[in-house]
Amino acid sequence: MSVVDDQVRRLDAALDRFQLQDVESRSSLRLKAVVRALSTTSGSHPLLPRKRLRHLVRSIAQLQEQRGQSSTQDRQHVTNASNYDADLAWIAAGKATVQLYGLILDSLLEQTVPLSESVWYWDDVVSSYANTALYTVQTAPRRLADHAAAVLIDAKEKYRGAAGAREAAEEAQRSVSQRWREFYDLVQNSIREKSLVQARGRILSPFAICRMEARKNQTEIEHLRELNATAIGLIVDEGLSFEGPQMNGASAQSADSDTTQWRGRVVKSVSLLETVLRNISNTDPSSPKLVDRARQSMEEDVGAAGTSGGDGSTTAPSELAKRILHVIDDHLSAQELAYTRMSGEFGKPSRFVRYWIPGVALLLSGGTLLRIFANRKAEIMQWIQDLGATIQDFWLNWVVEPTKRLIGTIRHDADSEIAIQSKESLKADRESLERMVVDFAIAHPEKVGTKYTDLEIADIRLKVKEGDLTPVLKAYEREMQSPIKNAVMGDLVRTLLIQVQKTKVDVEVAIGGIDSLLKSQELLFGFVGIAPGVLITYFAVQWLRGTFGGRRGIRQQKQQGEAVRLLRNIDRTLTDSKPSEDGTMSYKDHGLLLCEGHVLRQRAAKVLPGSAQRIFVEDFNDLMNSRLGIQHQQKVLQRIQWTYAQWLR
Structure with a gap:
């Protein structure tokens, strides 16, 4: 879609409406097939x-010539059906004009769009x-070859001139070595003369010369781009247009005038296309020559359709x-050849010129590599292994195993529980403390x-469970009061050991609290354990997809970036455009738009997406319609920017 x-x-739908009004089932079958x-x-x-298209247009011309000959030979059989055939021939010619219009417009658009890249390239070189310096090195072989060719041509011309001035006898007596010596002297003289002619190169550095060349190429490419844009704007604004009362079914009284009008538009459009293609290669886009010539040619053909189609004559179609055949075969081909020549001469250098340096470097270092x-080889294979x-190991130890533990945590597997101490450790120590205190109290x-x-x-047992060791502490x-004596003969050591057991139980109780806290956050710790491996794997896979396989996402991001740049260029074109008296854009600005x-x-x-494309087409058509005025187009651009921001940015 474009x-x-x-x-x-x-335009083709508009012509179909004319066909439904003027042509009925009595039309020629062959013309209907062409239509x-x-x-x-x-x-x-x-x-x-x-x-x-060329074949179908040639068929229209042949059918009309055959019909004209048969009508001349047998005029008695010419009835109202001939008028319908003439109308159908005009419909076929109109549809062919629509196709020619689209063909030329598409060719100019495809030529103009890549020129922006050349303009940016030369801007990078100049700035x-x-x-x-890189451009100077890249183009050095070409400049050297051009200089050598110029010297050789100049030497050949001088040698031929000198040989023609000598007598034939003297020329025959001279040896081949003498001739080569003279030719060598002429080459040296040509080199010295070329060096004097190019003395500017001794004043200006090679970088300055290449910068001047790049600036000149940029100017020529901008000239070509503006010229094509002017042609596009002129064709769209002044070309085919079937708006009027005939589109909505006017009254029968105005049918003849409507027919004459749309036929006149077709003829004028063909004249416009022919004039634009003929003058597009040698016209300044800032001058009115292209527009004036197109309008003059259209005015000369303004009565062609009315005088040829009103009386049923088949000459006009x-x-x-x-x-149309002449435009396709001659003017369009000539314009495309001229564009190819200019873009090749002033456009961005070829890939061979831009990349011969790394190619030569790779070729020279290929053997060493x-x-x-x-x-x-063995070390590289070992590195790969x-x-x-x-x-x-990373996949198994940091992704697979943590994932298994996480799944076990979710399923409450016994092996996946987080624990600092065993389940029965605190119970056994507490019962031991209880027995020790009870035995001491009884004794x-x-x-x-x-x-x-x-x-x-x-x-006493209940108090011990609550942490009360009163009998032991009183004895302690x-x-x-007599620690040395009681340490040897008394129960001081026993009371101390009971308190050590009590401390152990207290520590285990604290650890049990921490253990309960860990168990309550067991799922969280599972996700924390698996997160590093999963994240590293994800980013590695994304990088591999972006580098080797997943070009679709990169292309989509690139297209979004290009869409933003295009919106910026459209906004700049609308802002910099100088409106005419009626508030519309100039042909050049409309063409750039x-x-x-x-x-x-x-x-x-x-x-x-598909749902957004349908409404985007409506907004886009409003944006491209220069008849609405620049201010209205700027508002439409703002609506497009905020409506489709989530897809275009």
Whole structure:
């Protein structure tokens, strides 16, 4: 989908409406077949190939010539059907004109769009000393070859002139070595003369000369770009247009005038296309010559359709078909050849010129690189194996195993639980402490000679579970009154060991609290453990996809970046445009807008979803319609920028 496809489809639909009004089923079958072949039946490719269009237009001319001959031989059989055939011939010629219009417009757009890259290339060369130096080295062989060719040609001309001035006898007596010596002297003289002629090169550095050359090429390319843009704007603004009352079904009284009007538009459009192609290669885009010549040629042909089609004559459609063939075969081909010559002379250098330096470097160092690889083959293979083993171990130890543990945590597997201590450790130590305290209390009651009852023993057990060691601490206080004696003969050591056991239980209780906290966050720790491996794997896969395989995402990002740049260029074109008296754009500015819009439409078709593309086409058509005025177009551009920002940025 492009701007040209939309234009061709719209104009072809307008001609179909004329056909429905003026032509009925009594038309010629062969002409109907030509009309159907010229119609935009394909939704994706409404433009016909150039060879196919040439064949159909030639068929129109041949059919009209045959009809004219048969009508001259037998005028008694000429009825109203001839008028319908004439109308159908005009429809066929009109559809052929629409195809020619689209063909030329598409050719000019495809020529103009790449010129922006050449302009940017020369701008980079001019604006940077490093780029200028690189361009100087890249083009040094070409300049050297041109200089050598010029010297050789000059020497040959001088040698031929000197030989013609001598007598034939003297020439015959001279040996071959003498002739070569004279030719060598002429070459030396030519080199000295060329050096004197190019004395400017001794004053200016090679970088300055190359910069001047780059600036000249940039100027010529900008001239060519503006010239093509002017031609595009002129064709779109002044070319085919079937707007008027006939589009909506005017009254029968105005049908004849409407027919004359649209036929006149077709003839004037062919004249416009012919004039533009004829004058596009030798006209200054800033001068009105191209526009004036086009309008003059259109005015000369303004009465062609009215005088040829109103009375049923078939001469006008046949002449129009021949004129279309002339435009395709001569003017369009000549314009494309002129563009190819100028773009090749002043455009961005070829890939061979730009990349011969790294190519030569690679060629010269290729043998050394191969020898290095051959001598270190075993080491390289070992590096590859180590890299593979490292990747495998990383995958198993940091991705697969943490994933298994995480799955086990989710399923509450016993092997996946996080624990600082065993489950029965605290219980065993607490029961041991309880037995130690109870045994000590039974052995050392508060009142000598008494015994604890079962109820009192149960109460002691309960207090021990709560951390109360009163019997042991009281005994410890008594034992500390004579620590040395009691350490040897008393229970001081026993009370100390019981307190050590109590400290152990307290530590295990604290650890149990931490253990419970860890178990409550077990799933979180599982995700934390798997996150580094998964993230590293993800970014590595994304990098590999972006580098080797996944070009689609990179292309989409590149297209989005180009869409933003195109929106910026469109905004700049609208801002810098100088409106005419009616507020519309000039032909050149409209052509530049169409060039940027042509590329934007193609990029948007690859980025926008299907639902957004339908409404984008409406906004895009408003943006390209110069008749709405520059201010309205700027508002439409703002609407496009914020409406489709999520896809275009």
